[in-house]
Amino acid sequence: MRETGSHPQPTVGLFVTCLADLFRPSVGFAAIKLLEAAGCVVEAPEAQTCCGQPGYNSGDTESARALARRTIEIFEGYDHVVAPSGSCAGMLKEHYPHLFSDEPEMARRAETLAGRTHELTSFLVDVLGVKAVSAQFEGQVTYHDSCSGLRELGIKEQPRELLGSVEGLELVEMEDSEVCCGFGGTFCIKYPEISDHMVTDKVTRAGESGAGMVLAGDLGCLLNIAGKLKRQGSPVQVRHVAEVLAGMVDEPAIGEPGFGEAEV
Amino acid sequence: MRATSHQFPENVHEALANPTLRQALSKMRGGFPVNRAQAISRLPEFDALRDTARDIKNHTLEHLDFYLERFEERVVANGGQVHWCETPQDARQTILEICQRLNARSVTKGKSMIAEEIALNDYLEEHDIRPVETDLGEYIIQLRKEPPSHIIAPAIHVTKDQVIEAFREAHTELPADRPLDEPRDLTDEARTMLRQEYFDADVGITGANFLVAETGTSTIVTNEGNGDLTQTLAKAHVVIASLEKIVPTMEDMATILRLLARSATGQEFSVYTTLSSGPKRKEDLDGPEEYHVVLLDNGRSDLLGTEFREILRCIRCSACMNHCPVYGAVGGHAYGWVYPGPMGAILTPTLIGIDQAGHLPNAxxxxxxxxxxxxxxxxLPQLMxxxxxxxHERGISPKATRWGLRLWxxxxxxxxxxxxxxxxxARxxxxxxxxxxxxxxxxxxxxxxxxxxxxVTQGRTFRSLYKQTKSYPASSTK
Structure with a gap:
């Protein structure tokens, strides 16, 4: 734990998110690189696990509370908490305070955490005032607006502004970029047919944009979109926006061949 | 109507495999949402109006008994009658008694979701009274013997070709070789067929978009004028409405009306906004001799004081379903009862039970x-x-989900x-x-x-890599 404000540089507790931890560590490291480049001291506390959203959205309020409680404790000492996900950041920011409506002390702590929590691109642009990143990427990309980030946190222009500063990158908008991709957490497993219909629409729109790569700020959507594109045998690639902004694109894109033997 | 909400996944499977339905639904995407967005862009105070409308309804719901009693007083003073009905059966019975007292053989009907909720048509038919739907969409689905799939566009799942087929099959008295290819041909034919029905009907039944407490007025909005003929030409006008339709004043209604059509079809106002405040008066040239308001509760008053009371603000504009990607994929029938889409995902479990409709708030x-x-x-998401x-608390969510969450x-x-x-x-x-x-x-x-x-994963978790190196393996970064 750090003492708030004792450091000349802002301290950031990185909430890696369980999906990035398990599926794509490079997203976490890209976030660290971007935050450090913006002058932050970054730490990813070891005890963090999951924000509790699966339980929360499945009606298991008790498990959501249990996970929220420990997340609040773990991240209490940092100036800011940043997640490379609008969905998890939204959980901490918008939903944690409601979870403790009958526990005033926890509600207060949840509120404090909520006020200090940000999604990655929003933190860089809105809080730190970052206007540009130093990265290169040759080619056209299209950006999918993930629902929670867009509607709970107002994330729309921030990733686009940063992408605009990437050398060689051209952003081409797809139609319906704000329409849900059909991931929805457990929804995609409980109602695979509807989810399939939605993600098929999404990859069709993405394909029509002509871009060779789909970017987004949430790994859930990205795994869904990449999984559908690969099932269709599409050459369109998929990455988390942080990877491109950090210039960390040497590793295969999501769902592309190459992993399976990864050694450090 | 028999609910099939419990078999939602099967309904979905059928809907997604139906190419005609796909064709019909794909047209919606470029229609209502686009028109709504344009209408709202022309109304800078839209969001402020939403706040005002929310506050009006919240206030009304907090004093629901007061405003409903006030409404009844005014209706009675105007020469009409209010029938308080706790259950669908009470409401059906009340309407049947009015029809039987007037020896009604046929009744015309304006569009009413509450009539669907209480399955009024089936009940009237069982008692040898012929209900005639006069809203074009409702008329089409009545001919096709199916329930509505949308709350303002009941036949949105039907293609033009299917309408032509239904008309040829039903209107056998017309020449078999008549042209019906143009939409205009179809509306003209419906108009011809319905015209006499208005004059023949003994009772006209409409729904209500609003009940106004200060004047005892019921209001409907339509685009076809069918409601006006339904309610003015019959001997008796029966309004069937659920109790949360009440607003205190005309001005409150006007405020919400500014939101309604814009949110629904993207019109600034519906073509007809018709106010009825009682039976024909001495000086009136026409109008019904009797005016009845059948006020249905059906469990709604139980929602007051619970977190679900917020759904009682719903004005049935359909914006939620018009914009819902799930509704857009499966259409309204998959939801398996009267109300589809997000508002239906709240209202259906409320009205027919969460045991029956448990899928809907999960989908x-x-x-x-x-x-x-x-x-x-x-x-809406919070209510779902x-x-x-x-x-989860009642233990009726799927076992696999419960065990998964416990393990997690x-x-x-x-x-x-x-x-x-x-x-x-990860490995x-x-x-x-x-x-x-x-x-x-x-x-x-x-x-x-x-x-x-x-x-696939990248082989190792973030936590294990971070613990080891505090940064991503050097070879992997630029």
């Missing part, structure tokens, strides 16, 4: 679009989540164990890809891999 990605467009600021919580909580509250297990899983999923980048089939993850591949 949402929580994308939040419905809440974004709701003119009455109803937090509240139903999921009830299901167990692991996620034990970081060391969590790290060990996720490390193994296993990476290996299962055999260098292909994806897993195409995975036991216990059939819901995922039945329709899409599972991208």
């Amino acid at each position: 949402s990605t929580f994308c939040g679009k419905c809440e974004e467009v709701c003119p009455m600021r109803i937090p 989540r509240a139903y999921r919580t009830r299901e 909580r167990f692991l996620a509250t034990r970081p060391r164990l969590y790290g060990a297990v996720t490390g193994l899983v 296993a999923i990476a290996n299962l890809g055999w260098g292909q980048g994806v897993v195409t089939s995975l036991p216990l993850a059939g819901g995922w891999t039945s329709v899409r591949d599972l991208p």
Whole structure:
């Protein structure tokens, strides 16, 4: 734990998110690189696990509370908490305070955490005032607006502004970029047919944009979109926006061949 | 109507396999949402109006008994009658008695979702009274013997060709070789067929978009004028409305009316806004001799004081379903009862029970679009989540989900164990890809891999790499 404000540089507790931890560590490291480049001291506390959203959205309020409680404790000492996900950041920011409506002390702590929590691109642009990143990427990309980030946190222009500063990158908008991709957490497993219909629409729109790569700020959507594109045998690639902004694109894109033997 | 909400996944399967339905639904995407967006862009005070409308309804619901009694007083003073009906059966019976007293053989009907809710048509038919739907969409689905699939566009699932087919089959008295290819031909034919029905009907039944307490007025909005003929030409006008339709004043109604058509069809106002405040007066040239308001509760008053009271603000504009990607994929019939889409995902379990309709509040990605467009600021995802919580608490959510959540909580509250297990899983999923980048089939993850591949992991978890190096392996970064 750090003492708030004792450091000349802002301290950031990185909430890696369980999906990035398990599926794509490079997203976490890209976030660290971007935050450090913006002058932050970054730490990813070891005890963090999951924000509790699966339980929360499945009606298991008790498990959501249990996970929220420990997340609040773990991240209490940092100036800011940043997640490379609008969905998890939204959980901490918008939903944690409601979870403790009958526990005033926890509600207060949840509120404090909520006020200090940000999604990655929003933190860089809105809080730190970052206007540009130093990265290169040759080619056209299209950006999918993930629902929670867009509607709970107002994330729309921030990733686009940063992408605009990437050398060689051209952003081409797809139609319906704000329409849900059909991931929805457990929804995609409980109602695979509807989810399939939605993600098929999404990859069709993405394909029509002509871009060779789909970017987004949430790994859930990205795994869904990449999984559908690969099932269709599409050459369109998929990455988390942080990877491109950090210039960390040497590793295969999501769902592309190459992993399976990864050694450090 | 017999609810099929409990078999939602089967309904979905059927709907997604129906190419005609796909064709009909695909047209909606470029229609209502686009028109709504344009209408709202021309009304800078739209969001402020939403706040005002929400406050009006909240205030009204807090004093519901007062305003309903006030409404009744005014209706009676105007020479009409209010019938308080707790259950659908009470409402059906009340309407039947009015019809029987007037020896009604046929009744005309304006569009009413409450009439669907109480299954009025079936009941009247059982008692040898012929209901005639006069709204074009309702007329079409009545001919096709099916329920509405949308609350303002009941026949949105029907293609033009299917309408032509239904008209040829039903209107056998007309020349078989008449042209029907133009939409105009169809509306003209419906108009011809319905014209005499208005004069023949003994009772005209309409719904209500608003009940105004200060004047005892019921108001309907339509685009076809069918409601006006229904209610003015018959001997008796019966309004069937649920009790939350009440607003205190004409001005309150005017405020909400500014939101209604814009949110629904993108019109600034519907073509007809018709106010009825009682039977024909001495000096009136025409109008019904009797005016009845059948006020239905059907469990709504039980919602007051609960978190679900917010759904009582709903003005049935349909914006939530028009913008819902799930509704857009499966259409309204898949929801299996009267009310589809996000508002139906709240109202259906409320009215027919969560045991019957448990799927509906679960069949949402929580994308939040419905809440974004709701003119009455109803937090629809939050209410769906509240139903999921009830299901979880009552132990009626699926066993696999419950065990999965229990296991997840167990692991996620034990970081060391969590790290060990996720490390193994990360390694296993990476290996299962055999260098292909994806897993195409995975036991216990059939819901995922039945329709899409599972991208592999990067072999190790973030936590294990971070612990070791505090940064990503140098070879992997630029």
